[in-house]
Amino acid sequence: MKKELRFDEGFDNILVFDYDTEYQNGVFISADTLVETGGRPAMSLDGEWNFSPDVFHSLVRSRWFDEVKYNRDQLPIPYDFSFEEWDTVHVPGVWNNQKEEYALYEGAGIYFKEFRYQANPGGRVFLKIGAANYETRIWLNRRYLGRHLGGFTPFCVEVTDCLEESNRLLLMVDNTRSKEQIPSLHYDWFNYGGIHRSVELVETPETVIKNFHIRLSKDRKNQIDYSIAVDAGKDGIDREGMEAVITIDELNVEEHVTCVRSEEGSFIGNGFLCQDEKNLQLWNPEAPYLYKVKVTCQTDVVEDEIGFRRIETDGRTIRLNGEPVFLKGMCVHEERPGHGRAVTEDDMKNTLETAKELGCNFLRLTHYPHNEWMAKLADRLGMMLWEEIPVYWALEFDNPKTFQDASNQLSEMIIRDRNRASVIIWSVGNENPDTDARYHFMKRLTETARSLDQSRLISASCLIDVETCKIRDRLIRELDIVGINEYYGWYLKDFGVLEKILENYEEDKPMIITETGADGVCGMHGSEDEIYTEECQAEIYRKQFEILFSHPFIRGTTPWILFDYASMRRMSSLQKGYNLKGIIGADRKHKKMAYWVVKEVYSKIV
Numbered sequence: 001m002k003k004e005l006r007f008d009e010g011f012d013n014i015l016v017f018d019y020d021t022e023y024q025n026g027v028f029i030s031a032d033t034l035v036e037t038g039g040r041p042a043m044s045l046d047g048e049w050n051f052s053p054d055v056f057h058s059l060v061r062s063r064w065f066d067e068v069k070y071n072r073d074q075l076p077i078p079y080d081f082s083f084e085e086w087d088t089v090h091v092p093g094v095w096n097n098q099k100e101e102y103a104l105y106e107g108a109g110i111y112f113k114e115f116r117y118q119a120n121p122g123g124r125v126f127l128k129i130g131a132a133n134y135e136t137r138i139w140l141n142r143r144y145l146g147r148h149l150g151g152f153t154p155f156c157v158e159v160t161d162c163l164e165e166s167n168r169l170l171l172m173v174d175n176t177r178s179k180e181q182i183p184s185l186h187y188d189w190f191n192y193g194g195i196h197r198s199v200e201l202v203e204t205p206e207t208v209i210k211n212f213h214i215r216l217s218k219d220r221k222n223q224i225d226y227s228i229a230v231d232a233g234k235d236g237i238d239r240e241g242m243e244a245v246i247t248i249d250e251l252n253v254e255e256h257v258t259c260v261r262s263e264e265g266s267f268i269g270n271g272f273l274c275q276d277e278k279n280l281q282l283w284n285p286e287a288p289y290l291y292k293v294k295v296t297c298q299t300d301v302v303e304d305e306i307g308f309r310r311i312e313t314d315g316r317t318i319r320l321n322g323e324p325v326f327l328k329g330m331c332v333h334e335e336r337p338g339h340g341r342a343v344t345e346d347d348m349k350n351t352l353e354t355a356k357e358l359g360c361n362f363l364r365l366t367h368y369p370h371n372e373w374m375a376k377l378a379d380r381l382g383m384m385l386w387e388e389i390p391v392y393w394a395l396e397f398d399n400p401k402t403f404q405d406a407s408n409q410l411s412e413m414i415i416r417d418r419n420r421a422s423v424i425i426w427s428v429g430n431e432n433p434d435t436d437a438r439y440h441f442m443k444r445l446t447e448t449a450r451s452l453d454q455s456r457l458i459s460a461s462c463l464i465d466v467e468t469c470k471i472r473d474r475l476i477r478e479l480d481i482v483g484i485n486e487y488y489g490w491y492l493k494d495f496g497v498l499e500k501i502l503e504n505y506e507e508d509k510p511m512i513i514t515e516t517g518a519d520g521v522c523g524m525h526g527s528e529d530e531i532y533t534e535e536c537q538a539e540i541y542r543k544q545f546e547i548l549f550s551h552p553f554i555r556g557t558t559p560w561i562l563f564d565y566a567s568m569r570r571m572s573s574l575q576k577g578y579n580l581k582g583i584i585g586a587d588r589k590h591k592k593m594a595y596w597v598v599k600e601v602y603s604k605i606v
């Protein structure tokens with residue numbers, strides 16, 4: 001039936017509902033196809049792309065991607081698209097700030113780019129998209145390559161066999177919110193649309209180092225553990241093993257690793273390097289030392305700069321390289337006016353420098369994986385990080401597709417950043433109600449995280465039970481650190497309840513207050529009782545700190561939030577589409593009175 005209605009036979013798909021089924025069930029681009037890109041030759045596809053909103057999904061419904069402009073008799077037929085003549089938008093970028101009429105657009109958008117490519121004989125090429133929100137479908141030279149879900153993690157697809165000298169790349173990026181997604185329909189940040197991180201073609205030889213992970217062993221003092229995964233393509237046929245070499249010149253390391261064929265076809269190598277820890281300069285925020293690491297396999301070479309550090313808990317204490325550490329932090333969204341979520345390297349540096357100036361050694365990157373440069377810069381500048389996936393508020397916890405999506409986003413984030421010393425905590429979610437379905441969903445996420453990486457701590461931001469004044473969340477069993485969000489002084493007025501909750505804390509695990517805070521309008525002054533004034537916000541911070549710091553099991557605080565940020569559920573005449581809980585304005589210039597409270601308190605903690 002569907003076949004008879006094809007556009008190229010003179011009909012449009014206007015009469016069917018199920019035009020999308022084959023895509024829903026089709027090729028899913030996932031963490032399995034992510035390829036390490038560090039130090040490899042790449043051709044950037046950033047810049048101007050032709051763009052049009054696609055409100056009716058016509059690209060798919062009417063098969064525009066076939067680019068049929070003539071009938072079988074070569075007579076011109078009418079068509080409703082003209083990719084190369086459309087307006088342009090910048091990539092990386094969000095569409096919302098590139099044209100007035102796209103400002104609040106939520107839906108599908110079509111991106112088109114023509115480019116020339118000089119083939120690399122005998123090599124392979126992967127298209128890498130840093131992130132695009134939320135669903136992306138890819139066609140290259142009219143061939144469909146698959147779809148990716150999730151707005152904040154990178155993905156790769158191999159394009160070796162589709163590339164020609166002159167190429168037509170077509171992407172559908174759709175930020176329609178839907179129930180089964182991560183996050184779901186409702187959240188407290190702006191749903192920017194588009195390709196908001198860089199796009200590039202990454203060139204590799206036939207044998208590709210897919211990923212590697214090098215870290216200080218969790219338990220053994222003088223050991224650096226490693227694992228390597230190699231996709232040997234045609235080189236791998238009939239082979240049982242491949243040799244890879246890890247080189248760390250400064251440590252005189254040249255380790256030859258035999259990677260063995262795994263069930264999925266990749267070649268996997270695991271092992272450890274013994275070092276005298278006295279000779280190893282461990283990474284910490286004050287001395288963020290990084291080693292140059294090179295991994296080679298056949299002719300493939302990848303390079304990275306990696307710091308070695310150990311993060312662990314010991315009862316209610318968090319230890320960094322064996323020493324107790326207090327996490328002086330703030331939450332931060334990835335946003336800058338004018339850039340939306342497509343922040344630049346300078347924006348990221350500014351965030352880190354602002355946090356340092358405030359006295360922070362830690363940032364909670366909420367509520368989704370931020371640009372991969374953020375952790376690279378934090379490695380260099382010395383800032384510990386909490387990274388999380390947008391398992392936020394209500395989700396379809398009993399939907400297997402939702403789990404698959406969440407688990408894939410978590411895997412993509414971990415594979416991308418597990419060589420970053422700065423990242424010390426993976427978080428599996430924020431403020432989700434403790435139902436059976438949610439418990440099993442999130443428990444499985446903690447298992448996924450632990451299977452991919454044992455060198456970090458696992459946490460989540462949990463809710464408290466106001467009735468019993470207790471933290472009642474079964475997920476806590478699965479966590480290394482208990483994260484708590486509480487807004488006493490703001491949404492709930494009685495600080496006495498907060499004191500009771502903390503007195504009732506029984507876990508032998510450290511706690512981080514992952515959110516607390518209050519709104520304050522930049523420059524609005526009044527008494528401490530007048531909500532929305534800077535004085536009121538500052539006073540709530542003072543009272544909060546006074547209570548929190550009298551409980552030694554609280555080993556970190558990340559108040560909500562460093563900068564004001566856009567959120568379409570904040571529409572009062574004062575908020576005007578912004579969440580105003582920043583201690584600095586969205587302009588990143590205006591420091592509110594609460595800023596100085598945090599600075600003073602953090603300056604006293606060693």
Ligand code: GCB
Pocket residue numbers: 188367430431485515560579581
């Ligand atoms: C929360 C959420 C955070 C919100 C914040 C607020 O609990 O985790 O995303 O934006 O409260 O401002 O109320």
